[in-house]
Amino acid sequence: MHVTINGAPHDVPDGTTVAQAVQRLTAQTTGVAVAVNDEVVTRGTWATTALADRDRIEILTAVQGG
Amino acid sequence: MDELIIAGEKFASRLIMGTGGAPSLEVLDQALVASGTELTTVAMRRLDPGARGSVLDVLRSRQIKVLPNTAGCFTAGEAVLTARMAREALGTNWVKLEVINDERTLLPDPIETFDAAERLVADGFVVLPYIGDDPALARRLEQAGCAAVMPLGAPIGSGLGIRNPHNIELIVEAASVPVILDAGIGTASDAALAMELGCDAVLLATAVTRAQRPDLMASAMRAAVQAGRLARQAGRIPRRRYAEASSPTTP
Numbered sequence: 001m002h003v004t005i006n007g008a009p010h011d012v013p014d015g016t017t018v019a020q021a022v023q024r025l026t027a028q029t030t031g032v033a034v035a036v037n038d039e040v041v042t043r044g045t046w047a048t049t050a051l052a053d054r055d056r057i058e059i060l061t062a063v064q065g066g
Numbered sequence: 067m068d069e070l071i072i073a074g075e076k077f078a079s080r081l082i083m084g085t086g087g088a089p090s091l092e093v094l095d096q097a098l099v100a101s102g103t104e105l106t107t108v109a110m111r112r113l114d115p116g117a118r119g120s121v122l123d124v125l126r127s128r129q130i131k132v133l134p135n136t137a138g139c140f141t142a143g144e145a146v147l148t149a150r151m152a153r154e155a156l157g158t159n160w161v162k163l164e165v166i167n168d169e170r171t172l173l174p175d176p177i178e179t180f181d182a183a184e185r186l187v188a189d190g191f192v193v194l195p196y197i198g199d200d201p202a203l204a205r206r207l208e209q210a211g212c213a214a215v216m217p218l219g220a221p222i223g224s225g226l227g228i229r230n231p232h233n234i235e236l237i238v239e240a241a242s243v244p245v246i247l248d249a250g251i252g253t254a255s256d257a258a259l260a261m262e263l264g265c266d267a268v269l270l271a272t273a274v275t276r277a278q279r280p281d282l283m284a285s286a287m288r289a290a291v292q293a294g295r296l297a298r299q300a301g302r303i304p305r306r307r308y309a310e311a312s313s314p315t316t317p
Contacts, residue, residue: 006112025115031122032113033155038143040150058112060151064085064094064121065109066137066164066271 001053012051019046021057032061067292068299070267072244073160073192073213075131077104080261081291082133082246084271085109085121087223088280095124097274100284107133107162107269110152122156133194135162140175142182149186161186162216162269163195172222176203180210187211196248199233205240214243216269219260220250223272227256231263238264254283254290261294262302 003010005021012021018034018041026032034041035058041049051057070077083103088094098106108121125132134152139145142165149161163182167175174196180203186193187210194214195207204215217237220226227250228234238245244267247260251270260268268291277283 025113028113031120031155033110033151033153035147035151038147040147040154042154058151060110060148061113061155062108062120062122062132062134062152063111063117064088064091065111066084066086066107066135066162 001051003051003053003055003057005057006059016051017047018049018051018057021051022046022059025059028061032059034059067295070244072105072194077131077267079104079288079291080267080295081257081288082106082267082269083130083274083284084269085275086137086271087275089275091119091121091124093280094121094275095128097280097284098124098128098130100281100288101274102288103130105131105133107135107271108156109135109137110148110155111138131160132156132158133160133162134158135196136164136182137166139165140167140178141165142178142185145178145182146185146189149182149191150189153191159190160192160213161194163193174198174218176200179203180206183207183212184210194246199230199237201233201236201240204237204245208241208243212243214246214266215241216246216248218249219247219256222249223276224250225252225273226250227252228259228263231259234260234263234265251287254286257287257290258294258297261291262297264298267291 070080079102083106136145136148145165165178192213196216199217219228245265246267247265248269251273257268274283
């Protein structure tokens with residue numbers, strides 16, 4: 001299925017979880033937050049939350065600014 | 067100096083730092099140490115897998131409380147989502163709420179900011195909104211449950227100082243939550259003036275991070291905030307049109 005991770009298209013197998021999507025970008029789990037289709041997915045449920053076709057995943061962290 | 071208290075939390079420093087504009091994390095680290103700050107704001111952005119080092123590591127190693135902001139948001143919806151992601155990522159329910167109206171001035175949008183503030187307060191956040199120097203809006207945000215108000219001195223990064231000291235005084239007079247002068251500070255005298263006007267704290271970034279010697283300017287800001295606070299507490303003399311002799315005029 002096709003999903004978007006931080007604006008970039010990705011082809012992922014059916015049943016891919018949020019945790020697996022995060023691992024495509026980073027091994028880091030602290031200091032990171034994930035939203036799927038503009039809803040926050042709490043860290044404790046990353047491994048059990050499956051993605052659906054056309055999901056938009058945003059993975060954010062803190063940077064200098066503001 | 068007397069402590070700054072925001073939402074029941076105490077800070078020995080009345081200088082809140084931003085992190086934007088520093089040429090490197092090392093320079094930022096030195097500036098933060100020199101500033102004496104205990105509360106520093108960071109932005110939230112898409113994770114860059116190639117990034118080296120993190121501003122969070124700097125803050126953690128210096129035991130500075132992190133204040134996530136919603137810089138880059140143009141709508142209440144974006145700001146609420148960003149605040150929620152910051153809460154998840156950083157484990158804090160504090161947020162510097164910043165909703166910008168346009169790229170050219172970076173002035174805060176009062177309608178979107180108020181909308182987001184109401185939603186975030188209802189969601190249990192400690193909300194510190196960045197606003198124009200508008201006494202009416204400051205009061206409405208306090209009534210809406212914000213933990214502080216953060217009026218600008220001048221546009222972000224402009225270094226123009228405090229363009230409307232009268233409005234800042236009006237905000238201070240009416241507020242029972244801390245007033246934090248945010249944005250526009252160019253040099254130490256601007257920070258001192260903010261405190262002399264009665265602000266409870268100053269938030270600045272560019273004035274330090276883009277100074278020729280950031281650590282030295284950070285020291286200057288630290289001293290200026292302290293001097294301004296002391297002067298405010300001491301009570302300045304009234305301005306007079308003509309001289310008043312300070313020594314006896316009769317021999």
